[in-house]
Amino acid sequence: MNKITAAITAVGSYVPDFVLSNQVLETLVDTNDEWITTRTGIKERRLLKEEGQGTSFMAIKAAQNLLEKANLDPKEIDLVIMATATPDMPVASTGVYVATQIGATNAFSYDLQAACSSFLFGMSTASAYIASGKYKKVLLIGADKMSSIIDYTDRATCIIFGDGAGAVLFEPNTEGLGLQDEILKSDGIGREFLKIEAGGSILPPSEETVKNKEHFVFQDGKTVFKYAVSGMADVSEKIMQRNNLSHDDINWLVAHQANRRIIDATANRMALDESKVLINIQKYGNTTSATLPLLLSDFENQLKKGDNIIFAAFGGGFTWGAIYLKWAYTK
Ligand SMILES: CC(C)(COP(=O)(O)OP(=O)(O)OC[C@H]1O[C@@H](n2cnc3c(N)ncnc32)[C@H](O)[C@@H]1OP(=O)(O)O)[C@@H](O)C(=O)NCCC(=O)NCCS
Numbered sequence: 001m002n003k004i005t006a007a008i009t010a011v012g013s014y015v016p017d018f019v020l021s022n023q024v025l026e027t028l029v030d031t032n033d034e035w036i037t038t039r040t041g042i043k044e045r046r047l048l049k050e051e052g053q054g055t056s057f058m059a060i061k062a063a064q065n066l067l068e069k070a071n072l073d074p075k076e077i078d079l080v081i082m083a084t085a086t087p088d089m090p091v092a093s094t095g096v097y098v099a100t101q102i103g104a105t106n107a108f109s110y111d112l113q114a115a116c117s118s119f120l121f122g123m124s125t126a127s128a129y130i131a132s133g134k135y136k137k138v139l140l141i142g143a144d145k146m147s148s149i150i151d152y153t154d155r156a157t158c159i160i161f162g163d164g165a166g167a168v169l170f171e172p173n174t175e176g177l178g179l180q181d182e183i184l185k186s187d188g189i190g191r192e193f194l195k196i197e198a199g200g201s202i203l204p205p206s207e208e209t210v211k212n213k214e215h216f217v218f219q220d221g222k223t224v225f226k227y228a229v230s231g232m233a234d235v236s237e238k239i240m241q242r243n244n245l246s247h248d249d250i251n252w253l254v255a256h257q258a259n260r261r262i263i264d265a266t267a268n269r270m271a272l273d274e275s276k277v278l279i280n281i282q283k284y285g286n287t288t289s290a291t292l293p294l295l296l297s298d299f300e301n302q303l304k305k306g307d308n309i310i311f312a313a314f315g316g317g318f319t320w321g322a323i324y325l326k327w328a329y330t331k
Helices: 022-028 033-040 055-070 094-101 118-131 188-192 207-211 221-242 260-269 288-302
Strands: 005-014 018-021 044-047 079-083 108-112 138-145 163-173 178-186 252-255 308-315 319-326
Touching: 005 055, 005 118, 005 288, 018 022, 022 033, 033 260, 044 163, 055 094, 055 138, 055 163, 055 288, 079 094, 079 118, 094 108, 108 118, 118 138, 118 163, 118 178, 118 288, 118 308, 118 319, 138 288, 163 288, 178 221, 221 252, 221 260, 221 308, 221 319, 252 260, 252 288, 288 308
Parallel strands: 079 108, 079 138, 252 308
Antiparallel strands: 005 163, 005 178, 018 044, 138 163, 178 319, 308 319
16 A cells, blocks of 8 residues: 555635734834835735634634635544644633534644744644544644734834734645655744743733733844744755755745745755745735745645645744645646
């Protein structure tokens, strides 16, 4: 029998309607469109404004979009993995609620958190379940409501992040398509440079932590940038070498959308032509766990069966990695 690999067989997505443009940010903090565009590549981002709604709201919509496109009965799903850094609540798993709401009543579910690498690490996890032969349909959702943890008076972070959700379905493949190889890394040195100080077990919420704005994202952008550039480029180059792939063999780079300059540096190291680099950061900013599936969704019509794709991400923690995957269908 041929080896079972895990292939992506369907994609879905959702972004909120509300657009926060650079021009509007200019009225909130001391910044300008030119600075944001040249330093990050971002022009606008989406924000979830619906009262009382969290990450699950977007995750459900992305999953429903996938189910509709794939004409899939949710009861067939075995497992729902929810990649997110902004769960609805600190304890009750967001994925469990999402799975129930979409009608995936035969699935079990849990959340997976690795900051901006959550979806990439989730791809590895989903694939391992499929490759085990025990599970046939694994739904991986990446969704984040970053606006819930951003201080819109802090110009170092509010220009970067946005809200969104994407979902992919993994299924077994015996034609050699799907996930081929992965390099996943982490280093606890990163925890000081990108974090939310309070609200966890070290510093539980108090009047003081709220007053000190310690429930918002803090980022030492310069340091994170430095690690992100070398981390993402290193693993992307290494996974190419390990699989004897030249830049001609690669059809697409699907990289975490945190900063256009980080993506360009990775593509340069891979000697990839610009036309092979998928980019939508200008529309959404950094949506954390949602950037990779949002790229797949936006560019799904251009992907062809057998295409060689390198996925790469870098996130808080630090966490980072690269995945080599062969695309399994042509739209
Ligand atoms: C945040 C980031 C865009 C800042 O870009 P940068 O080129 O490193 O900018 P710096 O922080 O060095 O700041 C340069 C100058 O611009 C200023 N500046 C910072 N934010 C600004 C803003 N929003 N608008 C205008 N000026 C700003 C700084 O105060 C600094 O001024 P100074 O030179 O007078 O001190 C960049 O560091 C970055 O993208 N980091 C990584 C982000 C990331 O990947 N995060 C998620 C990981 S998953």
